[in-house]
Amino acid sequence: MLKVQKAGVIGAGTMGAAIAEVLAYNEIPIVLKDVNDELVSKGIQRIRSILSDLVRFNDGKADKEIARIEAEGVKLTEDQKASLRARMKSKFTSEKADELLARVKGTTSYSDFSDVDLVVEAAFENVSVKRGVFEELDKVLPDRAILGSNTSSLSITGLAKGLKHTPNTLITHFFNPPYMLPLVEIVGGADTKDEVTADVIGFLLGLKNHRSNLVPIKVKEVPGFVVNRLLIPMLNEACFSLDEGSASPRDIDAAMKSGAGMPMGPLELADMIGLDVCLDVINILNREYGDPKYRPAQTLKRKVEAGHLGRKSGKGFYDYP
Numbered sequence: 001m002l003k004v005q006k007a008g009v010i011g012a013g014t015m016g017a018a019i020a021e022v023l024a025y026n027e028i029p030i031v032l033k034d035v036n037d038e039l040v041s042k043g044i045q046r047i048r049s050i051l052s053d054l055v056r057f058n059d060g061k062a063d064k065e066i067a068r069i070e071a072e073g074v075k076l077t078e079d080q081k082a083s084l085r086a087r088m089k090s091k092f093t094s095e096k097a098d099e100l101l102a103r104v105k106g107t108t109s110y111s112d113f114s115d116v117d118l119v120v121e122a123a124f125e126n127v128s129v130k131r132g133v134f135e136e137l138d139k140v141l142p143d144r145a146i147l148g149s150n151t152s153s154l155s156i157t158g159l160a161k162g163l164k165h166t167p168n169t170l171i172t173h174f175f176n177p178p179y180m181l182p183l184v185e186i187v188g189g190a191d192t193k194d195e196v197t198a199d200v201i202g203f204l205l206g207l208k209n210h211r212s213n214l215v216p217i218k219v220k221e222v223p224g225f226v227v228n229r230l231l232i233p234m235l236n237e238a239c240f241s242l243d244e245g246s247a248s249p250r251d252i253d254a255a256m257k258s259g260a261g262m263p264m265g266p267l268e269l270a271d272m273i274g275l276d277v278c279l280d281v282i283n284i285l286n287r288e289y290g291d292p293k294y295r296p297a298q299t300l301k302r303k304v305e306a307g308h309l310g311r312k313s314g315k316g317f318y319d320y321p
């Protein structure tokens with residue numbers, strides 16, 4: 001059974017900082033690396049802000065419950081409110097948040113990784129950046145260490161080729177944000193040892209994020225793994241449907257929410273993911289599977305060309321003033 005007494009995360013950006021937070025939330029000491037002090041501090045600041053949102057959310061739970069009860073016409077006494085607040089008092093206090101932060105050590109040096117049991121690499125989605133990180137880690141990691149990459153699209157077989165740690169290398173694909181979404185797709189490469197995959201799945205099964213236990217699943221090394229392979233073509237198909245004039249964006253989204261039980265409509269979701277990211281992924285699927293069913297819809301291409309990338313640019317299928 002894999003025991004992780006200390007873990008490392010490479011890249012203190014959107015995913016790296018949040019993955020570090022999840023690991024530290026499970027009481028694992030973390031070393032978090034980025035390329036300079038400013039980016040490391042930004043990553044730590046990201047974790048601080050995830051934690052203050054969590055504390056605020058938990059602190060507000062009792063008052064939300066009181067408001068819900070009173071909205072149903074029941075008037076609670078001050079004693080009843082106080083007892084509800086005491087019963088619903090959050091276990092995750094700001095002291096806990098401070099303890100968690102103290103478990104995360106920021107660094108710009110690989111030498112801090114000489115005693116970690118597991119590393120998750122979450123640097124840029126670029127093959128030479130990731131390969132460079134793997135080669136540096138290969139020099140300093142203890143032999144037993146497992147090296148996971150958060151890559152969404154690169155081949156782990158290629159990234160890990162010819163290293164001392166090749167048999168201990170695999171993809172650990174977390175979803176954004178990992179403190180809310182529990183899925184982790186686990187993908188071994190051609191030379192990954194089966195017991196390493198099994199150990200990592202066993203380890204992740206014992207962890208939780210802010211909402212639930214993590215849900216690791218084993219996936220073959222195929223483009224898009226499971227989620228992007230199914231989700232992105234569906235979002236692209238919604239764009240085709242829009243191009244054909246089947247319905248308005250709002251009605252397409254309403255249809256999939258009210259008729260297919262989706263919590264968000266496909267076009268809203270595409271705006272949230274980023275239309276450039278959606279286009280990149282569908283292009284990768286198109287190239288890798290060589291099947292025209294993955295060709296990108298015109299609307300998607302034109303929006304990206306215009307810089308209308310969704311929420312992050314203030315405009316996509318909807319406006320975000």
Ligand SMILES: NC(=O)c1ccc[n+]([C@@H]2O[C@H](COP(=O)([O-])OP(=O)(O)OC[C@H]3O[C@@H](n4cnc5c(N)ncnc54)[C@H](O)[C@@H]3O)[C@@H](O)[C@H]2O)c1
Pocket residue numbers: 010011012013014015016033034035039121122123124125126129132133150151152153173174175176
């Ligand atoms: N953002 C998402 O929704 C999402 C979801 C799943 C997977 N991913 C994958 O996660 C990885 C990271 O994505 P992100 O969105 O967090 O990117 P990001 O740009 O927010 O962060 C990447 C960080 O890596 C740092 N970095 C680059 N080279 C480094 C090096 N040599 N050493 C240390 N740090 C280095 C950068 O300075 C940056 O802070 C990518 O592989 C991406 O495909 C992203």
